[in-house]
């Protein structure tokens with residue numbers, strides 16, 4: 001079956017008793033055992049809950065993995081994956097990445113003896129050079145990166161990792177399995193902030209992990225159950241409902257994003273536009289090779305920080321808020337919001353500076369979005 005159909009059928013008729021079209025919300029903490037030593041397969045909702053299980057199976061299917069796991073947030077998912085490592089282990093991580101991932105690595109995992117080096121994953125030689133034999137255990141990649149939209153060649157980095165005995169973990173939040181399936185390209189583990197495109201409506205927090213092989217599923221399943229980081233049944237249901245329209249939303253969102261990127265490039269007040277679909281984007285060819293689209297995230301630079309503030313204060317159709325991936329277009333100031341926890345000198349080095357604005361493009365009419373940006377940017381020019 002094509003992925004659009006599998007997406008639309010997320011959770012369809014999973015209850016064979018009633019034939020309910022929509023997966024029921026099993027709002028229960030625990031399950032009756034028919035007799036001593038006999039289980040229905042459901043014992044306690046931290047371990048397995050039927051509604052969450054449907055979502056987890058849907059995600060495993062869409063990503064082409066062995067098993068899926070649903071968590072209370074994207075950070076919950078990432079934390080669970082990081083708990084596979086221990087004192088003395090070393091990780092290589094994309095140098096341009098979500099600030100929360102940087103924060104959990106630096107503030108929580110470093111104190112447990114897990115060290116990290118941040119590398120430009122677009123340069124295969126730099127990745128190889130940063131591997132510390134005997135210590136490096138995994139490579140954690142965001143592609144496109146957040147917020148500068150750098151593209152990593154997933155097949156090449158995964159092949160390198162495999163040849164050195166390392167795991168490849170990909171944060172696929174920006175792309176979703178509709179546009180990119182890292183496991184098919186050689187990755188071992190995929191993580192998501194399900195809060196973003198998968199949920200799609202800015203109304204639910206969630207995280208997802210999909211593992212490529214049973215031995216990894218075993219590890220993640222154990223950590224999920226033992227630490228209790230799980231998504232509740234109501235939120236699992238909201239995720240299933242959101243996923244059903246993922247392909248339509250993604251198509252419309254990326255169509256709008258491409259139009260905005262092209263418009264921004266021509267705007268005399270905009271210094272630079274970062275969108276993988278633009279002809280001059282350095283990662284465009286790799287993106288075409290490894291995914292089915294360019295997504296709906298873009299960033300751009302304006303002359304200075306004062307401009308950023310004026311633009312953000314002037315937008316009317318677009319909303320100033322953190323997060324991304326929902327049907328509503330959001331404007332974000334990475335330096336102050338999503339990347340606020342990254343030290344200033346590192347932000348400066350990678351280019352997350354005070355003149356950078358990020359857009360998560362939604363499904364509104366394109367004329368309203370461009371009209372809003374037009375008035376906000378020309379208003380920004382007036383001071």
Ligand SMILES: Cc1ncc(COP(=O)(O)O)c(C=O)c1O
Pocket residue numbers: 073074075076098100101142146171173174192193194195205206207323324338
């Ligand atoms: C790429 C990426 N990964 C992970 C996360 C964390 O997800 P959550 O906010 O659901 O914990 C985010 C959040 O913005 C993100 O953008």
